[in-house]
Amino acid sequence: MTTVARVARGGWDVESASTPIANRARIEQVETNVDAPTTPEMLFDSALELRHESGVALRFEAEDALREWVKLGLPAIEVAAAKTWRRSHVERFGDASIAATRDGLKKDLATEAARRAREEREAREARERTLASEMEALKRDAAAKEAIWAAKTAAAETAAADAETALRAAQATARAEAAESAANAAAEVRLLPIRPRSRGARRPLRTFARHSSPAFPFQRLTGKTFD
Numbered sequence: 766m767t768t769v770a771r772v773a774r775g776g777w778d779v780e781s782a783s784t785p786i787a788n789r790a791r792i793e794q795v796e797t798n799v800d801a802p803t804t805p806e807m808l809f810d811s812a813l814e815l816r817h818e819s820g821v822a823l824r825f826e827a828e829d830a831l832r833e834w835v836k837l838g839l840p841a842i843e844v845a846a847a848k849t850w851r852r853s854h855v856e857r858f859g860d861a862s863i864a865a866t867r868d869g870l871k872k873d874l875a876t877e878a879a880r881r882a883r884e885e886r887e888a889r890e891a892r893e894r895t896l897a898s899e900m901e902a903l904k905r906d907a908a909a910k911e912a913i914w915a916a917k918t919a920a921a922e923t924a925a926a927d928a929e930t931a932l933r934a935a936q937a938t939a940r941a942e943a944a945e946s947a948a949n950a951a952a953e954v955r956l957l958p959i960r961p962r963s964r965g966a967r968r969p970l971r972t973f974a975r976h977s978s979p980a981f982p983f984q985r986l987t988g989k990t991f992d
Contacts, residue, residue, distance in 0.1 A: 776818045784810040799832040802873040807850060838878060 768783040787795070787808040796804050812826040 778816045778818075780814045780816075782810075782812045782814075795828050795831060798828060799835050801831055801835045802877040804831060835877075838881075840874075 766785065769780065770783075771778065771780045773779070787810055791810065792804055792808050795801075795808060809827055812824060814825075815823040
């Protein structure tokens with residue numbers, strides 16, 4: 766039977782609920798809720814709740830206490846009636862049963878601690894593998910980008926070298942054509958006949974004394990010619 770008591774002091778409303786020992790179904794439910802390998806042999810659903818007029822509320826109950834006990838990995842706990850229960854248990858079953866119960870509880874706690882440690886280790890290893898995989902992916906991406914950049918640089922250098930070679934070839938061809946044109950022009954100038962424009966223009970070419978005539982001395986004296 767649940768007993769409820771209430772009292773108000775200094776803006777606080779205090780309410781306590783006292784219940785009998787929980788049955789096996791309730792104990793199993795608490796074990797499932799708090800993820801505990803085991804619970805004390807005697808479990809009560811008693812609770813203490815404090816509510817302030819400002820809206821602040823505090824509640825203390827066995828289930829929340831067990832949840833914190835599991836989270837912190839604290840040693841086994843005993844309720845206030847544990848000594849009385851132990852004495853009556855010894856009278857009925859002997860000390861060996863209590864030792865076996867204690868050993869079983871320790872074993873369960875050790876198993877639970879080992880399970881939690883294993884899960885934490887596996888989670889840590891999974892995070893490390895994920896991080897290593899991400900780092901490898903980043904390295905591959907960086908290497909691929911570097912290879913693409915190197916290929917583009919090599920292609921640009923090759924294109925520049927080809928352009929320079931083509932330019933030099935064009936310049937050499939242009940120089941050869943210019944030289945050939947100059948040589949052809951010079952040959953054509955040498956082959957042109959000398960043609961004076963008038964009869965008077967031919968006279969300077971004939972100022973030399975001609976020795977084909979018998980009147981050579983006369984020609985030298987007079988400066989005349991006999992054409």
